[in-house]
Amino acid sequence: MRINRCYNIEDLRQAARRRLPKGIFEYLDRGSEDEVALAHNRAAYDRLKIQTRVLEDLGDLSTDVELLGDASALPLAIAPTGIAGLCSYEGELALAKAATHAGVPFTLATGSITSMEKIAAHAGGGRLWFQLYMWQEESLSYQLIQRAKDAGFEALVVTVDFALGNNREYNQRNGFHIPFKVSPTSVLDVLRHPRWLMSVLGRYLMGPGMPRHENYPAIYQHRIAFGSGQAKPARHSRMTWEDIDRLREFWPGKLIIKGILTAEDAQLAVEHGADGIVVSNHGGRNLDSSVASIDALPEIVAAVGGRTTVLFDSGIRRGSDIVKALALGADSVLVGRATLYGVAAGGQAGAERALNILRSEIRKTMGYAGCTSIADLGPDLIRTWCPRWETEEI
Numbered sequence: 027m028r029i030n031r032c033y034n035i036e037d038l039r040q041a042a043r044r045r046l047p048k049g050i051f052e053y054l055d056r057g058s059e060d061e062v063a064l065a066h067n068r069a070a071y072d073r074l075k076i077q078t079r080v081l082e083d084l085g086d087l088s089t090d091v092e093l094l095g096d097a098s099a100l101p102l103a104i105a106p107t108g109i110a111g112l113c114s115y116e117g118e119l120a121l122a123k124a125a126t127h128a129g130v131p132f133t134l135a136t137g138s139i140t141s142m143e144k145i146a147a148h149a150g151g152g153r154l155w156f157q158l159y160m161w162q163e164e165s166l167s168y169q170l171i172q173r174a175k176d177a178g179f180e181a182l183v184v185t186v187d188f189a190l191g192n193n194r195e196y197n198q199r200n201g202f203h204i205p206f207k208v209s210p211t212s213v214l215d216v217l218r219h220p221r222w223l224m225s226v227l228g229r230y231l232m233g234p235g236m237p238r239h240e241n242y243p244a245i246y247q248h249r250i251a252f253g254s255g256q257a258k259p260a261r262h263s264r265m266t267w268e269d270i271d272r273l274r275e276f277w278p279g280k281l282i283i284k285g286i287l288t289a290e291d292a293q294l295a296v297e298h299g300a301d302g303i304v305v306s307n308h309g310g311r312n313l314d315s316s317v318a319s320i321d322a323l324p325e326i327v328a329a330v331g332g333r334t335t336v337l338f339d340s341g342i343r344r345g346s347d348i349v350k351a352l353a354l355g356a357d358s359v360l361v362g363r364a365t366l367y368g369v370a371a372g373g374q375a376g377a378e379r380a381l382n383i384l385r386s387e388i389r390k391t392m393g394y395a396g397c398t399s400i401a402d403l404g405p406d407l408i409r410t411w412c413p414r415w416e417t418e419e420i
Contacts, residue, residue: 029372029379035343035364038380042370045222046113047215049202054109054366057310058192063318064310067341070318074350075409079396087398089388093358094181094280094302094335096153099129100385101352101400104377105339105362106157106183111139111237113370115229119148120369124377126152128385133157133183133360134241136170141240146177155181157284159188160262160269166243167262171277173241182277183304184270187285188261192312267298274299282337287322289329292336302335304360309340320351324405327355345387349395353403 032038043051057064091101104125110117118140125132131153134145146154156174161167171182197203201211216223230237242259262269274281283295284304295303305323307316319340327336338351339360348359361384368380392398395407 029376032371032376032379032383034383035367035380038364038367038371038376038383041372041376042113042367045219046370047202047212047219047222049197049200049212049215050109050112050222051370052196052200053194053202054107054113054363054370056194056196057314058194058312059314061310061314063307063314063316064341066318067307067310067320068343070320071341071344071347071350073410074320076346076349076353076391076395077407077409078394082393082396082398084393084398087389087392089385089392089400091358091400093131094282096180097129098131098153098358100381100388101358102348102361102384103131103153103155103337103358104133104365105360106133106135106155106185107362107366108135108137110135110366110369112226113366114373114376115226116140117366117369117373119145120374121365121377122149122152122154123374124365124369124381126150127378128381130381131155131181133181134179136241137239138241139237139239142174142177142179144240146179154179155183155280155282157183157185159185160265161259162262162264163259164262166259168276169243170241171273175278179279181280181282181301182273183282183284184273185284185308186265187287187306187308187312190263191261193314194311267294270295270298270300282335284339286326287317287319289325292326292329292334296330296333300334302337303330304337304339305356306339306360309362320354323351323354323356345384345389346391348384348388349391349403350408352400353395353407354405 032041089100091098104121110121114120118134118138122132122145126149133155134142135157136159142156156179201209280301282302283300285306286292286295286303287307292303305319305326307319323338335357337358337360338356342348342359342361342364351359365377365380368376397403
Protein backbone atom coordinates (compact mmCIF):
# COMPACT_ATOMS: atom_id res chain seq x y z
CA MET A 27 0.00 0.00 0.00
CA ARG A 28 1.37 3.41 -0.96
CA ILE A 29 1.71 5.94 1.86
CA ASN A 30 -0.73 8.35 0.19
CA ARG A 31 -3.34 5.60 0.26
CA CYS A 32 -3.02 5.15 4.02
CA TYR A 33 -5.97 7.09 5.40
CA ASN A 34 -5.65 6.24 9.08
CA ILE A 35 -3.18 4.73 11.55
CA GLU A 36 -4.62 1.25 11.02
CA ASP A 37 -3.79 1.51 7.30
CA LEU A 38 -0.20 2.34 8.26
CA ARG A 39 -0.21 -0.57 10.71
CA GLN A 40 -1.26 -3.00 8.00
CA ALA A 41 1.40 -1.60 5.64
CA ALA A 42 4.00 -2.08 8.38
CA ARG A 43 2.80 -5.63 9.00
CA ARG A 44 3.32 -6.55 5.36
CA ARG A 45 6.76 -4.97 5.15
CA LEU A 46 8.39 -6.03 8.43
CA PRO A 47 9.61 -9.47 9.49
CA LYS A 48 7.11 -11.00 11.89
CA GLY A 49 9.49 -10.82 14.86
CA ILE A 50 10.02 -7.08 14.47
CA PHE A 51 6.37 -6.30 13.80
CA GLU A 52 5.09 -8.25 16.80
CA TYR A 53 7.75 -6.73 19.02
CA LEU A 54 6.42 -3.23 18.28
CA ASP A 55 2.74 -4.14 17.95
CA ARG A 56 1.94 -6.54 20.75
CA GLY A 57 1.72 -6.39 24.54
CA SER A 58 2.71 -8.53 27.49
CA GLU A 59 1.49 -11.99 28.53
CA ASP A 60 -2.21 -12.39 27.58
CA GLU A 61 -2.37 -8.78 26.29
CA VAL A 62 -5.18 -7.86 28.67
CA ALA A 63 -3.68 -4.41 29.36
CA LEU A 64 -3.27 -3.83 25.63
CA ALA A 65 -6.96 -4.54 25.06
CA HIS A 66 -8.08 -2.55 28.10
CA ASN A 67 -6.22 0.53 26.90
CA ARG A 68 -8.33 0.51 23.75
CA ALA A 69 -11.58 -0.41 25.53
CA ALA A 70 -11.11 2.49 27.93
CA TYR A 71 -11.01 4.97 25.03
CA ASP A 72 -14.11 3.40 23.52
CA ARG A 73 -16.10 3.96 26.73
CA LEU A 74 -15.43 7.70 26.56
CA LYS A 75 -17.68 9.77 24.31
CA ILE A 76 -17.31 13.41 23.31
CA GLN A 77 -20.14 15.88 23.73
CA THR A 78 -20.96 17.54 20.40
CA ARG A 79 -21.48 21.30 20.11
CA VAL A 80 -22.74 23.06 16.97
CA LEU A 81 -22.85 26.50 15.38
CA GLU A 82 -19.53 27.57 16.88
CA ASP A 83 -17.20 29.81 14.86
CA LEU A 84 -14.26 27.52 14.04
CA GLY A 85 -12.37 29.91 11.80
CA ASP A 86 -9.46 30.35 14.22
CA LEU A 87 -9.13 26.71 15.32
CA SER A 88 -5.57 26.04 16.51
CA THR A 89 -3.77 22.95 17.80
CA ASP A 90 -0.79 24.94 19.13
CA VAL A 91 0.23 24.45 22.76
CA GLU A 92 3.00 25.47 25.10
CA LEU A 93 4.82 22.34 26.21
CA LEU A 94 7.50 22.53 28.89
CA GLY A 95 8.16 26.19 28.21
CA ASP A 96 8.29 26.11 24.42
CA ALA A 97 5.83 26.07 21.54
CA SER A 98 4.54 22.85 20.00
CA ALA A 99 2.40 22.80 16.86
CA LEU A 100 0.45 19.81 18.17
CA PRO A 101 -0.34 18.62 21.70
CA LEU A 102 1.98 15.65 21.29
CA ALA A 103 5.57 14.46 21.27
CA ILE A 104 6.97 11.31 19.66
CA ALA A 105 7.55 8.70 22.37
CA PRO A 106 10.81 6.78 22.84
CA THR A 107 10.75 3.57 20.80
CA GLY A 108 13.95 1.52 20.67
CA ILE A 109 12.84 -0.59 17.70
CA ALA A 110 12.63 2.31 15.23
CA GLY A 111 16.05 1.63 13.73
CA LEU A 112 14.93 -1.85 12.66
CA CYS A 113 11.62 -0.63 11.27
CA SER A 114 13.43 1.56 8.75
CA TYR A 115 17.06 2.39 7.99
CA GLU A 116 18.08 4.93 10.63
CA GLY A 117 14.44 5.03 11.67
CA GLU A 118 15.15 7.19 14.71
CA LEU A 119 16.57 9.90 12.48
CA ALA A 120 13.56 9.63 10.18
CA LEU A 121 11.26 10.09 13.19
CA ALA A 122 13.29 13.03 14.48
CA LYS A 123 13.13 14.78 11.10
CA ALA A 124 9.39 14.12 10.85
CA ALA A 125 8.92 15.61 14.33
CA THR A 126 10.95 18.69 13.38
CA HIS A 127 8.87 19.11 10.23
CA ALA A 128 5.65 18.83 12.26
CA GLY A 129 6.87 21.20 14.99
CA VAL A 130 6.72 18.67 17.84
CA PRO A 131 9.36 17.17 20.18
CA PHE A 132 11.07 13.84 19.48
CA THR A 133 12.22 11.46 22.23
CA LEU A 134 15.24 9.25 21.52
CA ALA A 135 15.33 5.91 23.34
CA THR A 136 18.33 4.61 25.27
CA GLY A 137 18.31 1.51 23.08
CA SER A 138 18.30 3.33 19.76
CA ILE A 139 20.42 2.21 16.82
CA THR A 140 21.27 5.78 15.76
CA SER A 141 23.51 7.67 18.17
CA MET A 142 22.27 10.72 20.02
CA GLU A 143 25.06 12.80 18.53
CA LYS A 144 23.96 11.95 14.98
CA ILE A 145 20.33 12.75 15.84
CA ALA A 146 21.36 16.12 17.29
CA ALA A 147 23.47 16.94 14.24
CA HIS A 148 20.98 15.93 11.54
CA ALA A 149 17.45 16.26 12.97
CA GLY A 150 17.03 19.76 11.55
CA GLY A 151 17.09 21.81 14.74
CA GLY A 152 13.94 20.38 16.32
CA ARG A 153 13.20 19.80 19.99
CA LEU A 154 15.00 16.71 21.28
CA TRP A 155 14.33 14.72 24.45
CA PHE A 156 16.35 11.71 25.64
CA GLN A 157 14.81 8.68 27.35
CA LEU A 158 16.84 6.96 30.05
CA TYR A 159 16.79 3.51 31.59
CA MET A 160 19.02 3.62 34.65
CA TRP A 161 21.63 0.84 34.70
CA GLN A 162 23.00 -0.98 37.72
CA GLU A 163 26.41 0.42 36.79
CA GLU A 164 25.33 3.95 37.66
CA SER A 165 28.54 5.56 36.44
CA LEU A 166 27.70 4.34 32.92
CA SER A 167 24.24 5.88 33.19
CA TYR A 168 25.71 9.24 34.15
CA GLN A 169 28.15 9.06 31.25
CA LEU A 170 25.14 8.60 28.99
CA ILE A 171 23.33 11.55 30.58
CA GLN A 172 26.42 13.70 30.12
CA ARG A 173 26.47 12.81 26.42
CA ALA A 174 22.83 13.88 26.13
CA LYS A 175 23.65 17.12 27.92
CA ASP A 176 26.62 17.79 25.65
CA ALA A 177 24.56 17.01 22.53
CA GLY A 178 21.97 19.64 23.49
CA PHE A 179 18.96 17.49 24.43
CA GLU A 180 16.50 19.69 26.32
CA ALA A 181 14.71 17.06 28.42
CA LEU A 182 15.55 13.79 30.15
CA VAL A 183 12.69 11.26 30.21
CA VAL A 184 13.38 8.68 32.93
CA THR A 185 11.38 5.49 32.48
CA VAL A 186 10.61 4.01 35.91
CA ASP A 187 8.05 1.28 35.22
CA PHE A 188 10.39 -1.54 34.21
CA ALA A 189 10.77 -3.21 37.66
CA LEU A 190 11.72 -6.85 36.94
CA GLY A 191 11.15 -6.86 33.19
CA ASN A 192 8.22 -8.34 31.30
CA ASN A 193 6.79 -11.51 29.79
CA ARG A 194 6.54 -11.32 26.01
CA GLU A 195 6.55 -14.98 25.04
CA TYR A 196 5.92 -14.29 21.37
CA ASN A 197 9.42 -12.81 21.07
CA GLN A 198 10.86 -16.16 22.04
CA ARG A 199 8.57 -18.03 19.67
CA ASN A 200 9.57 -15.70 16.84
CA GLY A 201 13.27 -16.07 17.63
CA PHE A 202 13.46 -12.30 17.98
CA HIS A 203 15.93 -10.64 20.32
CA ILE A 204 17.25 -7.17 21.06
CA PRO A 205 19.96 -6.86 19.87
CA PHE A 206 18.99 -8.61 16.65
CA LYS A 207 20.83 -11.93 16.27
CA VAL A 208 20.96 -14.99 14.06
CA SER A 209 18.76 -17.98 14.76
CA PRO A 210 17.07 -20.44 12.37
CA THR A 211 13.68 -18.81 13.03
CA SER A 212 14.90 -15.25 12.57
CA VAL A 213 16.81 -16.07 9.37
CA LEU A 214 13.73 -17.68 7.81
CA ASP A 215 11.63 -14.71 8.94
CA VAL A 216 14.01 -12.24 7.28
CA LEU A 217 14.23 -14.23 4.05
CA ARG A 218 10.44 -14.06 3.75
CA HIS A 219 10.71 -10.25 3.67
CA PRO A 220 13.27 -9.45 0.95
CA ARG A 221 12.26 -5.81 0.65
CA TRP A 222 13.05 -5.22 4.33
CA LEU A 223 16.24 -7.27 3.98
CA MET A 224 17.51 -5.08 1.15
CA SER A 225 16.25 -1.66 2.23
CA VAL A 226 17.00 -1.89 5.96
CA LEU A 227 19.44 -4.62 6.95
CA GLY A 228 21.22 -4.47 3.59
CA ARG A 229 21.81 -0.73 3.93
CA TYR A 230 23.30 -1.19 7.39
CA LEU A 231 25.63 -3.88 6.05
CA MET A 232 26.77 -1.66 3.19
CA GLY A 233 27.26 1.30 5.51
CA PRO A 234 27.88 1.38 9.27
CA GLY A 235 27.63 -2.40 9.72
CA MET A 236 25.27 -4.62 11.67
CA PRO A 237 22.79 -2.70 13.82
CA ARG A 238 23.82 -2.16 17.42
CA HIS A 239 22.85 0.05 20.34
CA GLU A 240 24.91 3.12 19.50
CA ASN A 241 24.20 4.86 22.81
CA TYR A 242 25.44 1.98 24.92
CA PRO A 243 28.86 2.38 26.59
CA ALA A 244 31.88 1.44 24.48
CA ILE A 245 32.72 -1.54 26.67
CA TYR A 246 29.44 -3.15 25.57
CA GLN A 247 29.59 -2.32 21.87
CA HIS A 248 31.69 -5.36 20.94
CA ARG A 249 29.27 -7.61 22.84
CA ILE A 250 26.01 -6.55 21.24
CA ALA A 251 26.85 -6.88 17.56
CA PHE A 252 24.64 -9.05 15.38
CA GLY A 253 24.79 -12.69 16.47
CA SER A 254 27.01 -12.21 19.52
CA GLY A 255 24.53 -12.83 22.33
CA GLN A 256 22.62 -10.73 24.82
CA ALA A 257 25.30 -9.23 27.06
CA LYS A 258 24.30 -5.62 27.76
CA PRO A 259 24.01 -3.25 30.73
CA ALA A 260 21.61 -4.52 33.38
CA ARG A 261 18.73 -2.22 34.27
CA HIS A 262 18.68 -0.85 37.79
CA SER A 263 16.11 -3.03 39.60
CA ARG A 264 16.64 -1.27 42.95
CA MET A 265 16.00 2.26 41.75
CA THR A 266 14.26 4.55 44.28
CA TRP A 267 13.23 8.18 44.62
CA GLU A 268 16.72 8.92 45.95
CA ASP A 269 18.01 8.11 42.47
CA ILE A 270 15.58 10.68 41.07
CA ASP A 271 17.03 13.25 43.51
CA ARG A 272 20.53 12.57 42.19
CA LEU A 273 19.35 12.81 38.60
CA ARG A 274 17.60 16.09 39.37
CA GLU A 275 20.80 17.49 40.81
CA PHE A 276 22.92 16.33 37.84
CA TRP A 277 20.58 17.14 34.95
CA PRO A 278 20.14 20.87 34.24
CA GLY A 279 17.28 20.57 31.75
CA LYS A 280 13.69 19.45 32.05
CA LEU A 281 13.21 16.20 33.99
CA ILE A 282 10.26 13.97 33.08
CA ILE A 283 9.28 10.79 34.96
CA LYS A 284 7.60 8.22 32.70
CA GLY A 285 5.43 5.38 33.99
CA ILE A 286 3.21 7.01 36.63
CA LEU A 287 -0.18 5.37 37.32
CA THR A 288 -1.15 6.52 40.82
CA ALA A 289 -1.84 9.85 42.49
CA GLU A 290 0.65 9.00 45.23
CA ASP A 291 3.52 8.48 42.78
CA ALA A 292 2.54 11.62 40.88
CA GLN A 293 2.77 13.67 44.07
CA LEU A 294 6.15 12.11 44.90
CA ALA A 295 7.42 12.96 41.42
CA VAL A 296 6.53 16.61 42.00
CA GLU A 297 8.18 16.58 45.44
CA HIS A 298 11.37 15.17 43.92
CA GLY A 299 11.65 17.87 41.29
CA ALA A 300 10.01 16.47 38.16
CA ASP A 301 9.11 19.10 35.57
CA GLY A 302 6.74 16.60 33.97
CA ILE A 303 5.26 13.16 34.43
CA VAL A 304 3.98 10.66 31.88
CA VAL A 305 0.83 8.77 32.86
CA SER A 306 1.56 5.44 31.20
CA ASN A 307 1.24 1.68 31.54
CA HIS A 308 3.95 1.27 28.90
CA GLY A 309 1.40 0.59 26.20
CA GLY A 310 0.36 -2.67 27.86
CA ARG A 311 3.88 -4.03 27.33
CA ASN A 312 4.90 -4.62 30.96
CA LEU A 313 2.38 -5.54 33.69
CA ASP A 314 -0.55 -7.19 31.95
CA SER A 315 -2.88 -6.56 34.91
CA SER A 316 -2.22 -2.83 35.04
CA VAL A 317 -4.98 -0.24 34.99
CA ALA A 318 -5.68 1.43 31.64
CA SER A 319 -3.68 4.65 31.48
CA ILE A 320 -6.64 6.89 30.67
CA ASP A 321 -8.60 5.48 33.64
CA ALA A 322 -5.76 6.59 35.94
CA LEU A 323 -5.43 10.04 34.36
CA PRO A 324 -8.18 12.11 36.11
CA GLU A 325 -7.09 11.14 39.62
CA ILE A 326 -3.48 11.98 38.84
CA VAL A 327 -4.38 15.35 37.30
CA ALA A 328 -6.38 16.20 40.42
CA ALA A 329 -3.51 15.16 42.67
CA VAL A 330 -0.79 17.30 41.10
CA GLY A 331 -3.05 20.34 40.74
CA GLY A 332 -1.11 22.05 37.95
CA ARG A 333 2.23 21.77 39.78
CA THR A 334 3.84 19.82 36.95
CA THR A 335 3.25 19.09 33.28
CA VAL A 336 1.11 15.99 32.81
CA LEU A 337 1.76 13.98 29.67
CA PHE A 338 -0.13 10.86 28.73
CA ASP A 339 0.50 7.79 26.62
CA SER A 340 -0.54 4.19 25.85
CA GLY A 341 -2.75 2.95 23.04
CA ILE A 342 -3.33 6.16 21.05
CA ARG A 343 -4.55 5.39 17.53
CA ARG A 344 -6.85 8.31 16.70
CA GLY A 345 -6.89 12.04 17.09
CA SER A 346 -10.04 11.58 19.15
CA ASP A 347 -8.01 9.51 21.65
CA ILE A 348 -5.70 12.51 22.06
CA VAL A 349 -8.61 14.92 22.52
CA LYS A 350 -10.10 12.65 25.19
CA ALA A 351 -6.83 12.61 27.13
CA LEU A 352 -6.51 16.39 26.88
CA ALA A 353 -10.10 16.87 27.99
CA LEU A 354 -9.39 14.74 31.06
CA GLY A 355 -6.52 17.00 32.05
CA ALA A 356 -3.38 15.95 30.18
CA ASP A 357 -1.27 18.83 28.90
CA SER A 358 0.01 16.77 25.99
CA VAL A 359 0.48 13.14 24.91
CA LEU A 360 3.25 10.84 23.71
CA VAL A 361 2.64 8.87 20.53
CA GLY A 362 4.68 5.71 20.03
CA ARG A 363 3.29 2.89 17.94
CA ALA A 364 1.36 5.19 15.57
CA THR A 365 4.49 6.89 14.25
CA LEU A 366 6.42 3.60 14.33
CA TYR A 367 3.86 2.12 11.94
CA GLY A 368 4.42 5.15 9.74
CA VAL A 369 8.20 4.94 9.70
CA ALA A 370 8.02 1.18 9.06
CA ALA A 371 5.65 1.71 6.16
CA GLY A 372 7.52 4.59 4.53
CA GLY A 373 10.43 6.05 6.47
CA GLN A 374 10.27 9.78 7.17
CA ALA A 375 7.38 10.23 4.72
CA GLY A 376 5.43 7.53 6.56
CA ALA A 377 6.06 9.14 9.94
CA GLU A 378 4.95 12.50 8.55
CA ARG A 379 1.83 10.80 7.18
CA ALA A 380 1.02 9.46 10.64
CA LEU A 381 1.43 12.90 12.23
CA ASN A 382 -0.67 14.55 9.51
CA ILE A 383 -3.44 11.99 10.03
CA LEU A 384 -3.46 12.67 13.76
CA ARG A 385 -3.40 16.43 13.19
CA SER A 386 -6.43 16.22 10.90
CA GLU A 387 -8.34 14.00 13.32
CA ILE A 388 -7.54 16.25 16.29
CA ARG A 389 -8.85 19.28 14.40
CA LYS A 390 -12.04 17.52 13.31
CA THR A 391 -12.73 16.23 16.81
CA MET A 392 -12.13 19.66 18.34
CA GLY A 393 -14.48 21.19 15.78
CA TYR A 394 -17.28 18.77 16.58
CA ALA A 395 -16.78 19.57 20.27
CA GLY A 396 -17.07 23.28 19.48
CA CYS A 397 -13.52 24.03 20.61
CA THR A 398 -11.07 26.32 18.83
CA SER A 399 -8.07 25.86 21.13
CA ILE A 400 -6.55 23.13 23.25
CA ALA A 401 -7.32 25.26 26.32
CA ASP A 402 -11.05 24.89 25.53
CA LEU A 403 -10.93 21.12 26.12
CA GLY A 404 -12.20 20.08 29.54
CA PRO A 405 -13.92 17.22 31.38
CA ASP A 406 -17.35 18.69 30.63
CA LEU A 407 -16.88 17.41 27.04
CA ILE A 408 -16.60 13.78 28.14
CA ARG A 409 -19.45 11.36 28.62
CA THR A 410 -18.91 7.80 29.81
CA TRP A 411 -20.93 5.10 28.09
CA CYS A 412 -21.86 1.88 29.82
CA PRO A 413 -24.03 -0.98 28.52
CA ARG A 414 -27.43 -1.19 30.20
CA TRP A 415 -26.57 -4.30 32.19
CA GLU A 416 -23.87 -2.33 34.00
CA THR A 417 -26.29 0.39 35.12
CA GLU A 418 -29.44 -1.55 35.96
CA GLU A 419 -30.13 -2.31 39.59
CA ILE A 420 -30.21 -6.02 40.39
